Amino acid sequence: MTGKPAPRFWYRCRSCGHSRASDWRDLPADLTGTACNSCGSEEITLYELATRAAVRLPRPLLPPVQRYTCCHCGGTGLDSLANTCPACLGAGFC
Numbered sequence: 001m002t003g004k005p006a007p008r009f010w011y012r013c014r015s016c017g018h019s020r021a022s023d024w025r026d027l028p029a030d031l032t033g034t035a036c037n038s039c040g041s042e043e044i045t046l047y048e049l050a051t052r053a054a055v056r057l058p059r060p061l062l063p064p065v066q067r068y069t070c071c072h073c074g075g076t077g078l079d080s081l082a083n084t085c086p087a088c089l090g091a092g093f094c
Contacts, residue, residue, distance in 0.1 A: 008022075008024065008048060008049055008050065009021070009022040009024050009046050009047065009048055009049065009061070010022065010046070010047045010049060011044050011045065011046045011047070012044065012045050012047070013036035013038065013039060013041055014041070014043040014044065014045060015039055015041035015043050016036065016038055016039040016041065017028065018036055018037070018038035018039065019036070022046065022054060027055070030061070030076065031055075031057055031059075034057055040056055042057060043057070043058070044057050044084050045057070060078075060080065066092040067094075068093060068094050069092070069093055069094075070085060070087055070088040070091070070092055070093055070094050071087070071094070072085055072086075072087040072088070073085035073088060073092065075092040075093065077090040077091060077092040078090070
């Protein structure tokens with residue numbers, strides 16, 4: 001059987017509800033600018049047909065992890081004798 005391979009992804013627009021099979025074989029590395037063919041909205045959800053995994057675009061931003069500098073070693077991860085800090089276990093933050 002020759003011809004186009006079967007689509008691996010299905011997409012659905014969250015704005016207008018338009019959905020169709022995607023012609024991608026694999027997800028592109030950079031998904032910015034991916035938009036609905038019907039309304040042009042960038043709020044789409046991609047579904048992988050084999051595993052039913054979903055990728056929501058645009059991807060939600062995660063807040064940065066708030067870390068506090070270790071009060072025993074000052075963020076170096078070592079104590080005054082150059083041993084691993086027992087308070088932060090050498091990470092430098094608590």
